Amino acid sequence: MSLRADLAIIADHVAGGSRVLDVGCGDGALMAALRDSKQADARGLELDPRNVAAAVGRGLSVIQGDADVDLAGYPDASFDYAILSQTLQTCRAPDAVLGQLLRIGRHAFVSFPNFAHWRVRASLLWGGRMPVTRLLPEHWYDTPNIHHLTVDDFRAHLKERGVAVEGAWFLSGDKKTTSAAANFLAEHAIFLLRGTNQG
Template structure:
């Protein structure tokens, strides 16, 4: 798991062995391969980028090209134990609807996202007056796939409003876990495990 991105490593450690998983926005399939090879998971993927789909299929993974905003509606209720959406929520047109589909499709859902309220982002806006470019947000505002700038507190409010249970939450500062205290200010990245 050392080669996995830190948020993916958290997810991989917390998926029950032998589960059925749908990884939405699975990229090149790194998490799916980890789950298949080390957790005996039946992992399936949905990915928008055709090059990533090819890379995942070349790993022997079951991945189809699709769009989280439109194609999740085609999946039957409770067809997976977990639905995973890592660093993709902020790129969807209707994150609230995507979240509802995740919880409908899987009994539980992992969601990870960059926290746009991190102190470095705030400082960049305050002192520079410009949208930040950071390690986790590495491209300029005009070329970013991020269309919804979500914060830890925004996400917490959304799940509370929708009656969604937070079963677990992990917060990363750099590549290291940090406490939930002041996570909206201190965490660069958040991972939530949800159920309904």
């Protein structure tokens, strides 16, 4: 089974043999890939009990938990990589979750849909309605996305907090696009950040 495009980028940039925490790991697809191809010691935290069961069924170490609450229990720098993929915008307190991620991981991957993509803008401008796209398939009333951020919002947030960016990738569909116009052209962003307790 092939990985979703953002997960494939993350998997390509995780060093072999790393300790990894995948927060909001879904059914464990990324964890399984990291275990099998990178010999990573991968652990997962997932809110949905059906996804937890699917991941455990793959032989993965996943517990049911909430990123907004349960990350505080992990020790500082306890993982080489902490990963939050397509989950930040669903958190009740995304700034606090990001802070926890940077505390417990020597490096942190964060990926999210870009709500400033031109299709989103066009839907609001010409249709006057919240967009429904391939990456944002839910309607306004049933979406898990409660914090709508853009690439430029996230870049500004990192700068304000002095968070070092070690890498960034931007996707239009499943293909990489330029970083220069990412706020307009990218549907999806992936950032690799330096943890606050990197040794």
